[in-house]
Amino acid sequence: MDENVRWLSAAEQEAWRAYLTMTVRLDEVFDRGLRRQGLNLAYYEILVRLSEADGRRLRMSALAARSASSRSRLSHAVARLEEQGYVRREVCPTDRRGQVCVLTDAGFAKLREAAPAHVTDVREALLDGLTAAELSTFGDLCATVLRHLDAREG
Amino acid sequence: MDENVRWLSAAEQEAWRAYLTMTVRLDEVFDRGLRRQGLNLAYYEILVRLSEADGRRLRMSALAARSASSRSRLSHAVARLEEQGYVRREVCPTDRRGQVCVLTDAGFAKLREAAPAHVTDVREALLDGLTAAELSTFGDLCATVLRHLDAREG
DNA sequence: GCAAACTCATTGAGCGCTCAATCATTCCCG
DNA sequence: CGGGAATGATTGAGCGCTCAATGAGTTTGC
Numbered sequence: 001m002d003e004n005v006r007w008l009s010a011a012e013q014e015a016w017r018a019y020l021t022m023t024v025r026l027d028e029v030f031d032r033g034l035r036r037q038g039l040n041l042a043y044y045e046i047l048v049r050l051s052e053a054d055g056r057r058l059r060m061s062a063l064a065a066r067s068a069s070s071r072s073r074l075s076h077a078v079a080r081l082e083e084q085g086y087v088r089r090e091v092c093p094t095d096r097r098g099q100v101c102v103l104t105d106a107g108f109a110k111l112r113e114a115a116p117a118h119v120t121d122v123r124e125a126l127l128d129g130l131t132a133a134e135l136s137t138f139g140d141l142c143a144t145v146l147r148h149l150d151a152r153e154g
Numbered sequence: 155m156d157e158n159v160r161w162l163s164a165a166e167q168e169a170w171r172a173y174l175t176m177t178v179r180l181d182e183v184f185d186r187g188l189r190r191q192g193l194n195l196a197y198y199e200i201l202v203r204l205s206e207a208d209g210r211r212l213r214m215s216a217l218a219a220r221s222a223s224s225r226s227r228l229s230h231a232v233a234r235l236e237e238q239g240y241v242r243r244e245v246c247p248t249d250r251r252g253q254v255c256v257l258t259d260a261g262f263a264k265l266r267e268a269a270p271a272h273v274t275d276v277r278e279a280l281l282d283g284l285t286a287a288e289l290s291t292f293g294d295l296c297a298t299v300l301r302h303l304d305a306r307e308g
Numbered sequence: 309g310c311a312a313a314c315t316c317a318t319t320g321a322g323c324g325c326t327c328a329a330t331c332a333t334t335c336c337c338g
Numbered sequence: 339c340g341g342g343a344a345t346g347a348t349t350g351a352g353c354g355c356t357c358a359a360t361g362a363g364t365t366t367g368c
Contacts, residue, residue, distance in 0.1 A: 005270040012281055015293025019280070020199070022296040023177045024222040025303050028326095035326080040354080045174070060317060068178040073355060075318050080354085097316040097363045116159040126173070127166055129302030134295055139169025141284065141292045142176045148283030149179050189356080194324080214347060227325060229348050234324085251333045251346040 026125055033121040037114040038084075042069065043077055044118060047086065047111045050103035057102040059092060086110055180279055187275040191268040192238075196223060197231055198272060201240060201265045204257035211256040213246060240264050 008016060030041050039047075049066045050056050058066070064074045078101055081087045086107030092098030103111075130138060162170060184195050193201075203220045204210050212220070218228045232255055235241045240261030246252030257265075284292060 005273050006277060007273060008276070008281075011286070011290060011293075015289050015296070016276060016280070018293045018296035018300060020195075021222045022299050022303075023181070025300070027177070029303075032326085041174075042354080061315090064317095068175045070356080071317060072319085072357080076354065079318085092316090095316075095364075099317065119159055119161060122162070122170060123160060124306070125303060126170070126299060127162075129299040130295065132165070134298065135169050136165060137291060138295045139165075139172050141288055141295070142169070142172035144288065145176050145280060145283040146172060146179070149176075149183075149279060152278070186356085196324080215345090218347095224326080225347060226327080226349085230324065233348085246346090249334075249346075251331095253347065 029121055029125045030118070033117055034114060037110075037117065039110070039114055042067070042073070043081060044111075044114060045069075046074070046077055046081065046101075047103065047107055050087065050101060051108060051111055055102075056108065057090075057100050060099045060101055063101055081107070183275055183279045184272070187271055188268060191264075191271065193264070193268055196221070196227070197235060198265075198268060199223075200228070200231055200235065200255075201257060201261055204241065204255060205262060205265055209256075210262065211244075211254050214253045214255055217255055235261070 027041070034040050034044050045067045046063065046069075049063060050058060060071065060074060060078070063069075063078075064071050067074070069077070078087055078089065082089060086104060088102050088104055090100045090102060092100050127135060181195070188194050188198050199221045200217065200223075203217055204212060207216075214225065214228060214232070217223075217232075218225050221228070223231070232241055232243065236243060240258060242256050242258055244254045244256060246254050281289060
């Protein structure tokens, strides 16, 4: 391997570890809360994105993009959500390769049921830990990293 | 459920989603990189924490705390790492309930082998996306959230 | 027009994680 | 002391995810 690696400085290491530990801890909180409702964060996000879409429906590829999911993961997840009656799949009218994922009434109801506890978790675990100004800064920095990631891949 | 939920404001929602998307994307990058080396982020962290400990050994519970892992996860992970020869377990001399996890020479070698590519991933995906000042702010905010989480649980 | 290349989505094997239950040992305190 | 509570760690069932392979449909280029 490349031995000309730029190792992390003390400051970089500190930031990196704080980030890493924080995400692991927060993920646990959010996932645990949603699992009590028979969902998880990925499934919840799928329902949210569908609920926001026109006609509460999206192409699988569009849904994958909006929920930061691989196609494979989305296929597995949607198969499971479909078994539970929260979504259904329809063939895409304009491209027979495609599938359209539709949020059912049961799925919408599940989302309304799960949302309060989840939002409370997000607020208590993350948002309440920062002032409004800090949160704004934090969000901006996350957005900056996201743009960096997009630029890197594109 | 509680209908007096404080839903997220637009600003909160924006920050929350940026955070969520960023972590999913970063996790993918880091995990994928390490999986090419036969590890994953959790396993890598275990090896790192052991490598930093006196005698390259830690009680399971101490290791769990430092790697932000549940005991169950750590047990499974260490069992796997032991199969691969990267760690071994010894009975704790001072508490017969306890186990001490020891990094083997092979484990240390594996860490040295995997580190360059991983550090490069961290740098390219995250650190390079922020200026030094931004990274410092970001790390501080993560630390603030961590203190909040600790206070919440303690 | 048609084959090759590409895209959409799914599938299954394999693995790691969570949750709850369990076992062994140690601590607490009356 | 002694017995119940607490702690340290493991286990197995069940599920979601990744990776690589695959099937089906569409686009491209000659």
